[in-house]
Amino acid sequence: MNQNFDIIIVGGGAAGFFTAINIAEKNPKLKVAILERGTEVLNKVRISGGGRCNVTHACFEPNELVKFYPRGEKELRGPFHQFCSGDTIEWFEKHGVELKIEADGRMFPVSNSSQTIIDCFLKATQKLGIAVLTGQSVQSIFKKDNLWKIETQNENYLTEKLILATGSNPKIWEMLQTFGHAVVSPVPSLFTFNIKDARIKELPGVTAQVTVKVKDTKLTSTGPLLITHWGMSGPTILKLSAWGARILHDKNYQFTIFVNWLNDVDATDAEKILKELKQEHAKKSVSKKSPFELTNRLWESLVLASGIESETKWADLSKIQLQNLANQLTNGTFQVNGKSTFKEEFVTAGGIDLKEINFKTMESKLHENLYFAGEIVNIDAITGGFNFQNAWTSGFIVANVIS
Template identity: 60%
Template sequence: MNFKDVIIIGGGAAGFFAAINIAEKQPHLKVAILERGKEGLQKVRISGGGRCNVTHAEFIPSELVLNYPRGEKELLGPFHKFMTGDTIDWFEKRGVALKIEEDGRMFPISDSSQTIIDCFLTEADKHKVEVCYNESVKKIEPSSQNESGDIEHHFKIETHSDTFFCNKLVVATGSNSKIWKLLEDMGHSISKAVPSLFTFNIKDQRINDIPGVVAQNVDIKVVGTDLFSEGPLLMTHVGMSAPAILKLSAYGAIELAQRNYKFEIEINFVKQTFEACIQCLKESKLNYAKKTVFKSPQFELPKRLWQKLVLASDILQDTRWAELNKQQLDNLSGQLTKAVFNVDGKSTFKEEFVTAGGVDLKEINFKTFESKRYKHLYFAGEVLNIDAVTGGFNFQNAWTGAYIVSQSI
């Protein structure tokens, strides 16, 4: 009989982290990872443009949880047990030093995700974790009794090529719809998966031909909702991206999916009210009377964006500040403080495949990450209905959950 003490389904970040920590703490246990691909850690490999955004330099649990549209309340306790500092310490003890970038993201000093992959493979080998590749799970059966009524093992797992038995089962399969279906068949509730980190597709004269232009700090809201975001905004070949958009896509994942990714956004490029902006423009009218509006950007806006908004306000390229009439001032203030854009569709943000959805959080004991429906069944990572904004937060959720699972086991 192919028996293991602990089986981890999923050879990604959470799966390897759980397996290594279990095997290190309990060297007498037989620990195996079942990975459906011919190699594991694929998301680790492509994260952060191939550099692996390991975590984020936020060291206060109550602040860290604010980056999780789903999971904020549930992760507060776990983050008090295993946090960013613990992640840094874990990797450094194993020879992987991390660095903090200006925006708070943390990467290995090598700037290569291969460093993280090598660390995991070395540690797994060192602690005798058996990694079984090309093992796609097709069935999970809880509990089996022998003739005298004793439970021989708690789980039977069938793959396409083998059958495994174990006493403890950890599911760390990320956004895998087939595994979600198996868990649903076992009685777990699954929140429907929808994309969480994505950019907005927008066709609009005001942003055509200016890809790469960044407005450093804007306010954005989705018209007709309470969804709001702020931060840098990047114009792209197909629309808009950067943190302001990505945060909105994460927090609005479910609602925007319901709208089939067709909605309106209102942008305040200058973070001022319409009235305050008018006053500033009137001052500019006095101060720059002889200059053309087109060639004298205000509010520290990028020149090309300013020029697009000026033209959209029915102001000609050769119009001087002194020549602006009331209607033109109103138009320009409107474009600067409440410009409305039509969003028609989404695009994946780089290779950051993140989804909202997964095992219902009410069915998990977050002191142990154990299922409330089945003893000895544990979860870690994005298989749960937890997701985060971009910046290393999704990995921190994986490390924290996997570590607590290993402590529990």
């Protein structure tokens, strides 16, 4: 027995729900269903942003917003002119959810709970009569006459228009390849660097404003770095991992980084500053107090790594020791040996080749009435609400076109 719907959305996540709600609001006569393989919907929404749900980012200029997407920058410019962060804020306000901006630009529900977003979506789907069908793992998809036939393990569905919002689901990607779609193989995008190094071993929890470069590449990133038990993390490292997702994967996550703990001061200038400090603080111990915006613990560790003993006074520093210290401060070399990914915040680079999608409609260029929303396509962003913004924008465009 086939169940018939006007529109079927596969994937009960952020993109799937947002698309369904917008379609049904624009055209309440349409019979819409969401098929979700798991027993629960909106799981990623629940755990995102540490359970607070980082809905979007307070960047309201489409041409600026696209710069946060290592993959998709060019393609998203048009879509963001249709539906941007400001539209997201307005949409959620209309649906009873107020958002707030944090100091770093990330936006969360005022309630500080992702449950607010989940409740908003569930309430809307109930009100609009959207069928939310869980435990529906898609086994096959094929075209029958002018309809799409979707077989799950226990049901068959027919629909005129099919929207895939399945995120990084390899099984669906495989099915699409049989339809002639090219899939860019997925690799992890947001991860931290595993580093075993005496200089940072005792410093978990220490942060600094730094510039990091990856040796033998053009990859560079500036921002806050966090030292952890397993190495280095924080926005600047996550940014590098996103922009370098493919390059670092090809290096098998074995590579060298250079850390400038003084951010934009080079070794020559650092040496000059250190010489002045040598004059000013001649009688004081070098390692006791950081003269830069670094924690005392980090400063002390870098002093020791420069071959300067803990009781050494500034006046007693040799030229070589000054050079070593300038080098440790501005060009510290660290060996990365592997990565750690956050299971909850897991984002992949990869998905349907962007050349095969019409970004005015999010429709497949190869198959009529087949649409995509969210992370199923080869678009991903750094952390900060940008991946969700892509889900909202692509879902809104699909809804606009087909309802």
